[in-house]
Amino acid sequence: MGSRSGARARAQANGTPAARQQPRPLTVAGAALVQAIQAGAVLIAAVLAGIATSQGKSYQTPSGIAITVIGVVTAAGLACVAAGLVGARRWTRTPALLTQLFCGIVGIYLVKDQQYWWGVPLLALSAAGFVLLLVPPSMRALAYEPADAPAR
Numbered sequence: 001m002g003s004r005s006g007a008r009a010r011a012q013a014n015g016t017p018a019a020r021q022q023p024r025p026l027t028v029a030g031a032a033l034v035q036a037i038q039a040g041a042v043l044i045a046a047v048l049a050g051i052a053t054s055q056g057k058s059y060q061t062p063s064g065i066a067i068t069v070i071g072v073v074t075a076a077g078l079a080c081v082a083a084g085l086v087g088a089r090r091w092t093r094t095p096a097l098l099t100q101l102f103c104g105i106v107g108i109y110l111v112k113d114q115q116y117w118w119g120v121p122l123l124a125l126s127a128a129g130f131v132l133l134l135v136p137p138s139m140r141a142l143a144y145e146p147a148d149a150p151a152r
Contacts, residue, residue: 046071
């Protein structure tokens with residue numbers, strides 16, 4: 001069905017066990033850790049928004065509730081991408097890279113607004129995530145290989 005079953009079939013055809021095809025590089029595990037930390041940060045921000053809304057500090061209560069719900073759902077999505085990275089799933093590369101781009105942009109805005117406690121760590125995580133996702137071992141592990149490609 002998916003790329004994993006195709007890789008397994010190619011490995012069996014070549015006489016090599018599928019488990020030894022390609023181990024997950026440490027860089028992908030590091031990228032998964034960065035993604036999980038970012039998911040946790042989004043969840044913390046959503047909880048803080050929910051607390052502020054419950055205390056009446058939101059501009060409008062319905063918008064505060066909506067921001068909280070959107071934050072929790074986003075954190076869950078980011079956690080799913082992190083779990084996919086742990087399994088070195090090929091579909092995770094694009095959402096993980098887009099997460100790093102978005103977090104870098106948000107980090108720049110936070111630093112410009114003098115929110116250094118949030119902005120600087122977010123920028124550092126974003127840079128680390130980009131590096132971990134774009135190094136050659138991660139690119140090889142997360143790259144799509146067509147089913148008719150010759151085995152390397």
